[in-house]
Structures are given as C-alpha cells and as structure tokens.
Amino acid sequence: MVQAVIVAAGSGTRMGPGVDKLFLPVAGRPLVAHTWQRFDRAGCIDVLVLVVREGMEPAFAELAKEYGFTKPYRLVAGGTQRQDSVWNGLLALEPECDVVAIQDGARACTPQEVIAATVQAARDFGAAVAAQRLTDTVKLSSDGAWIDGHLERSHLWAVQTPQTFRVEVIRQALAAVRARGLQVTDDTAACELTGQRVRLVESTASNPKVTTPADLSEVERLLQAMDRGD
Amino acid sequence: MVQAVIVAAGSGTRMGPGVDKLFLPVAGRPLVAHTWQRFDRAGCIDVLVLVVREGMEPAFAELAKEYGFTKPYRLVAGGTQRQDSVWNGLLALEPECDVVAIQDGARACTPQEVIAATVQAARDFGAAVAAQRLTDTVKLSSDGAWIDGHLERSHLWAVQTPQTFRVEVIRQALAAVRARGLQVTDDTAACELTGQRVRLVESTASNPKVTTPADLSEVERLLQAMDRGD
Numbered sequence: 001m002v003q004a005v006i007v008a009a010g011s012g013t014r015m016g017p018g019v020d021k022l023f024l025p026v027a028g029r030p031l032v033a034h035t036w037q038r039f040d041r042a043g044c045i046d047v048l049v050l051v052v053r054e055g056m057e058p059a060f061a062e063l064a065k066e067y068g069f070t071k072p073y074r075l076v077a078g079g080t081q082r083q084d085s086v087w088n089g090l091l092a093l094e095p096e097c098d099v100v101a102i103q104d105g106a107r108a109c110t111p112q113e114v115i116a117a118t119v120q121a122a123r124d125f126g127a128a129v130a131a132q133r134l135t136d137t138v139k140l141s142s143d144g145a146w147i148d149g150h151l152e153r154s155h156l157w158a159v160q161t162p163q164t165f166r167v168e169v170i171r172q173a174l175a176a177v178r179a180r181g182l183q184v185t186d187d188t189a190a191c192e193l194t195g196q197r198v199r200l201v202e203s204t205a206s207n208p209k210v211t212t213p214a215d216l217s218e219v220e221r222l223l224q225a226m227d228r229g230d
Numbered sequence: 231m232v233q234a235v236i237v238a239a240g241s242g243t244r245m246g247p248g249v250d251k252l253f254l255p256v257a258g259r260p261l262v263a264h265t266w267q268r269f270d271r272a273g274c275i276d277v278l279v280l281v282v283r284e285g286m287e288p289a290f291a292e293l294a295k296e297y298g299f300t301k302p303y304r305l306v307a308g309g310t311q312r313q314d315s316v317w318n319g320l321l322a323l324e325p326e327c328d329v330v331a332i333q334d335g336a337r338a339c340t341p342q343e344v345i346a347a348t349v350q351a352a353r354d355f356g357a358a359v360a361a362q363r364l365t366d367t368v369k370l371s372s373d374g375a376w377i378d379g380h381l382e383r384s385h386l387w388a389v390q391t392p393q394t395f396r397v398e399v400i401r402q403a404l405a406a407v408r409a410r411g412l413q414v415t416d417d418t419a420a421c422e423l424t425g426q427r428v429r430l431v432e433s434t435a436s437n438p439k440v441t442t443p444a445d446l447s448e449v450e451r452l453l454q455a456m457d458r459g460d
Contacts, residue, residue, distance in 0.1 A: 129377070131369070133374075134366070134368065135441065136364070136388035136389075137388065137389050137415060137416050138364065138368075138386055138387065138388055138389070139361070139386075139387050139389050139418070139430075140385050140386065140387075141385060141387050141430055142385055144363075144384075144387075144430065144432075145429065145430060146427050146428065146429060146430065147359070147387075147389075147418060147427070147428040147429075147430060148385075150419055150422070151381075151386075153415075154374075155370050155371060155372055155378075156368055156369075156370065156381075157368065157369050157370075157371050157374075157377075158366035158367065158368055159366075159367050159368070159369050159377075185367060185383075186367050188369070188377060189380055192380070197376050197377070198376065198377040199375065199376060199377075200369075200371055200374065200375060200376065200377060202374075206444065211365060214436065217451055218448055221447060
C-alpha cells in the first residue's frame with residue numbers, strides 16, 4: 001500500500017498576518033484543495049493522510065465533501081516544526097503501508113507522473129525526491145555582502161515534493177533526527193544521518209510551492225493550464 | 231560618466247528555432263524595448279551601448295524612434311560568446327566613462343533603484359551585481375541521479391544583471407579571461423581571475439530574465455504592474 005502525507009499545518013507567515021495561504025482561492029478553489037486533488041487522482045496512491053493545524057479538521061473535511069474526493073483519508077494534527085508534522089503523519093499510516101509520499105500542502109501543481117516516478121524510485125532505492133535543475137547563476141556568500149565563490153550550475157538541483165520513501169527508511173531517518181535534537185528543513189536531509197542515499201526524480205513540469213503573494217498568480221496560471229489538459 | 235551596455239546579441243535557442251526572443255511582444259512592445267526603457271529612464275545612466283547581432287542595427291534604431299528613447303546610444307555588433315559581446319560593448323564606451331552597468335537584453339524588469347545601487351556600489355568597491363537570495367532548497371548532485379550534499383540556503387545568491395564595474399576593473403578582468411582562453415558565464419566570474427571582490431546588491435523586486443516561453447507570461451505580469459506604478 002502506498003500512502004501520501006500532505007503537510008498542511010504551516011502558518012505561512014510570509015503571506016501576511018492572519019492569512020492562511022492554504023485556503024486562498026486559486027483557479028476556483030482553495031489552494032490546498034488542488035494539492036489534495038492531485039493525490040486523490042494519482043493512480044499510485046491508495047490512502048491519504050492530511051496533517052493540519054489543530055482545530056482545522058472540520059474545514060478540511062468540508063473540502064473533501066465539496067470537491068468530491070474519493071480516496072480514504074485521515075486528518076491528524078500537526079506539530080511545532082515541519083518535521084514534527086511529518087512525524088505525526090507517519091504515525092497515522094496504515095500498518096500495511098510500505099511506501100509514503102510526503103507532499104507540501106502549498107505545492108499544488110505536482111504532475112501525476114512525477115508522483116508515480118518518486119513512488120517507483122522509492123521502491124527501487126529507498127528514498128526519492130522530485131527536483132529540478134537550477135536555471136539561475138548561483139554564487140556563495142557567507143556574509144550576504146561579498147561573493148565568496150561560484151557554484152557549478154549543472155550540479156545544482158532544487159528539491160521539491162513529493163519526497164517519497166520506503167516507510168521504514170523515513171521512520172528511521174526522522175527518529176535519528178529527533179533523537180539528536182536536530183532540525184531538518186526537508187525530509188531527504190534526515191536521510192543523511194542514516195546513510196540512506198536519495199535518488200533525484202526530475203520534475204517534468206513546473207512544481208512550485210506558494211510562499212509569497214507573488215507566487216499565487218503564477219500558480220493560478222499553471223493550474224488553469226493543467227485543468228485544461230487534465 | 232556612467233554608461234550601460236545592454237547585451238542583446240544572443241540567439242536564444244531555448245525559445246524555439248527562428249524565434250528572436252528579444253523582439254517577442256510583451257506588455258505592448260518588444261521585450262528588449264522594455265529593457266532599453268529602464269536604462270533610458272534611469273537617472274544614473276548617461277549614455278547607452280547596445281550590443282546587437284550583426285544586421286539587426288536598423289531594427290534597434292527603429293525601436294529608439296518608435297518608443298522615443300531620449301538618451302544617446304551607440305549600436306555595436308556582438309561576438310560569438312556573451313563575453314565577446316561584452317568586450318565589444320566595452321570597446322565602444324566613451325573615453326570619459328568611469329563606471330559601466332552591463333545588462334542582459336532579456337532582463338526587462340530591473341527596478342531603477344537596483345540600477346542606481348549597483349552603480350554606487352561599483353564606485354565604492356569596484357564591482358557589484360544585482361542578486362537575490364535563493365528560495366529553493368538546493369542539493370548538490372554531480373551525476374544528476376543521487377544527492378551528494380546539501381547547501382546552506384542562506385549562503386546562496388542568484389546573480390542577475392546589472393553587473394556594474396569601474397571601467398578599468400572589468401576591462402582588466404575580461405582581458406585576463408581572454409588572455410587565458412577561458413569562458414565565463416557572467417562578468418563577475420571574470421573578476422575572480424584578478425582578485426577583484428564583487429559586492430552583492432540585493433534586488434528589491436523580481437528581476438527575471440526571459441529564457442523559455444514559460445517565462446514570458448510572468449514577465450508580462452511584472453511589466454504591467456511596473457507600468458501601472460511607473
């Protein structure tokens with residue numbers, strides 16, 4: 001069994017005070033409902049877990065009804081940090097789940113074939129992540145004032161989600177993070193602690209995460225194009 | 231005297247065969263006319279040099295007339311590589327020019343205050359570049375298949391243009407590149423050869439370069455917003 005954990009518990013302070021970016025309307029529905037739909041429709045996913053802010057459970061249950069999502073789902077409360085929310089999501093997996101795809105709730109445009117490709121790569125290699133080559137010319141600066149060095153662009157990848165794992169691989173990696181009191185910004189970073197190698201799966205299309213207000217119109221454009229092609 | 235060199239000689243193969251991206255219509259005029267306008271209106275710039283593909287001089291002269299650009303400009307033919315085009319642009323500077331701002335022709339949204347800030351920083355420090363902090367989580371992969379390592383995001387900057395220099399600084403740096411038969415992808419990289427440190431100037435707003443067709447609609451949106459605020 002393959003499950004998705006959609007992490008939808010962030011406060012998203014960069015959108016302005018009091019704004020829950022996951023419920024901002026984009027292309028005709030709340031942002032997170034698009035994300036949910038991607039996984040509801042993905043043939044490779046059997047059951048969903050949505051990790052939400054405490055008290056938001058009814059709003060999410062309402063979304064499922066309103067948009068007619070058909071796959072079984074479970075709602076669980078998030079933690080303080082992203083890694084705590086992911087941990088809570090992992091605790092809610094079915095016992096027979098062997099592969100889990102962890103997705104940012106605000107990443108609404110992930111193509112079906114990218115989800116499927118990370119699931120396959122996780123089966124084959126233990127850990128996999130959707131990623132895209134950087135198009136920027138990137139420099140290192142330790143102080144934000146002077147350039148310290150140049151990075152070879154062909155070696156740079158922006159990692160996205162899904163970050164997909166054999167369940168025991170990510171449980172072990174996040175347990176190691178927690179045991180050492182560390183914080184990781186993404187789940188593949190946890191794998192470094194256990195020596196688990198992570199396979200890159202190149203995204204076939206734009207797969208942005210909404211972080212600032214400026215991202216919304218770009219995501220709206222992408223979603224409208226996807227809906228036309230869906 | 232401060233001059234701008236607008237590099238508008240590329241073939242831009244990523245837009246498709248036979249398409250000159252600089253003349254694609256965006257927000258009511260050819261893309262490169264927006265770039266030109268930024269520098270025509272910038273209070274800190276005295277004279278422009280446009281480096282264009284051989285034979286394109288009449289098309290550029292037509293733009294100046296059609297859009298009523300008021301600053302003196304000179305058109306010069308580009309070279310095979312970007313660095314050759316920049317070199318040709320430097321050869322066309324007025325003798326009294328002491329600071330030069332080098333700009334990608336396809337980077338049409340650069341804010342006036344970013345141009346002015348790079349000019350000031352180049353006066354103060356010799357070399358400066360518009361840049362933005364990366365928002366992506368970035369991993370290193372030497373083979374494009376496996377993650378080799380994580381990069382600390384707070385140390386990563388995407389460099390843009392203008393890349394602005396005291397004239398003798400960039401002449402010396404590019405002469406060193408040419409003498410050694412090297413190729414550099416950006417002008418600040420040339421400064422590494424001569425030990426010239428490069429100052430980062432944080433862009434206050436989006437400053438993208440049009441590379442692929444997908445970039446066009448984003449740039450159109452930005453330009454429309456800028457025109458409303460201009």
